[in-house]
Amino acid sequence: MRRFLGGTAAAVALAVAVVLVLAFGGMLRLLEGAELEANAHDRAVQMKLVSGALASSFDQAAKFALALAETTARRADVAAALAAEDREALQRLSQGPYDYLKRQAGIQIYGYHSKDIRYLLRMHKPESFGDDIAGFRPMVVAANRTRRAQTGVEIGIAGIGLRGIAVVNHGGEMAGTMEVGLDMRPILDLVKASTNADIAVIVVPSLGGIALDDKTPRFGDLNLAMSTDDELFASLLKKSRIRPTRDIEIGEERIDGRAFSMVTQPLVDFSGRLVGLTIALKDDPRAASRRTHTELWVVALCGGILAFVVFSVLFQVALARRRGV
The missing domain is CATH 1.10.287 (Helix Hairpins)
Structure with a gap:
């Protein structure tokens, strides 16, 4: 019992x-x-903010470059020197502004093109001049032929950057064009600092029609042009089949045992042509x-x-x- x-x-x-x-x-x-539902919503919101911050930063930087180019192009003394293809006068007139902008604003490219689309003066590389750039500088060609300023992303033999190209007029006629260019890498660093997301710029040479230099890491059709963490994105590109699209896509990835939220968005050049994509990765809060x-x-x-x-x-x-x- x-x-x-x-x-x-x-x-x-x-x-x-x-x-x-x-x-x-x-x-x-x-x-x-x-x-889980709240985290999914928060993840989508956070990655859209990263995407928006990156797109906005690129747009503002390109407009800034164009504003500097337009300001220089409107100087009467600069226009006269360019019309006369007087390299010495152009260099003398531009040295002060270029030194200041390079130091204070991180200007990478600052130069003048003649009306027959030759590089008359590179302030960033004055020993190199006189070369025909019509074959690999579509942005300069577009500004020259349309007589209109151009701004945005351009891929050249030296890499990818943000450019502003202004038309220089003298005596009622076009004297040539002037460009200001910014490196994209500092912009990626600034966006990372504000969003805590790692970012990469991926170029697809077959879309842009221009091959990048051999030093650029390649993963099939994708070239890792620049990033805030090369090792992380190299691991991603080795294991994932990522392709450029015209839409922003938000998803998840697991890289080397770590969970990430990921957003990809199209990278278009100054003419609106798709040339690659940008990728942003952020530690997944669900871990x-x-x-x-x-x-x-x-x-x-x-x-x-x-x-x-x-x-x-x-x-x-x-x-x-x-x-x-």
Whole structure:
């Protein structure tokens, strides 16, 4: 009889413990589902913000380059020197502004093109001049032929950058063009600092029609032009089949055991032609959530075991007292 009562107490205690564990589990499951949904929404919002910040930074930088080029192009002394193809005068007039802009604004390219599309003066490389650039500088060709300023991304034999090209007029006629260019790498660093996301610029030479230099890492058709973490994006491009599209895409990737949220967006040149894509990666916040969920499930299981022990003892005590009465 005593053994029967003891077994009954254990069974009741086990049933209570199981009910508590199931109740805890149901609550945790509902909590987990709600949290996953909230995390997915937050991830999409965060990656859209990264995408918007990058696009806005590129656009502002290109407009800044064009504003500097237009300001220079409107100088009468510069226009006269370009019309006369007077390199010495152009260099003398431009040295001060170029030195200042290079130091204060990170200007990478600052130069003048003659109306027959030859590079008359490179302030950033004055020893190189007179070369015909019509074959590999489509942005300069477009400005020359349309007589209109051009701004945006351009891929050349030296790489990819943001350019502003202004038309220089003198005496009612076009004297040539002037360009200001910015390196994209500092822009990536600034966006990373503000969003905590790593960013890469990927170029597809077959789309742009121009091959980059041999030093650029290649992964099939994709060239890793620049990034804030070359090793991370090299690992991504080795394992993933990423292709440029006309739409912004948000997804997830696992790279070397780490979970990331990822957004890809099209990279278009000054003419609107698709030439590649940009990729942003950010640590997936769900990794911390998964650890928390695991810990909560362990707590629920331990709570069930503790409940079983406590109720078993309580039933045994209650039965002992009842027998004493």
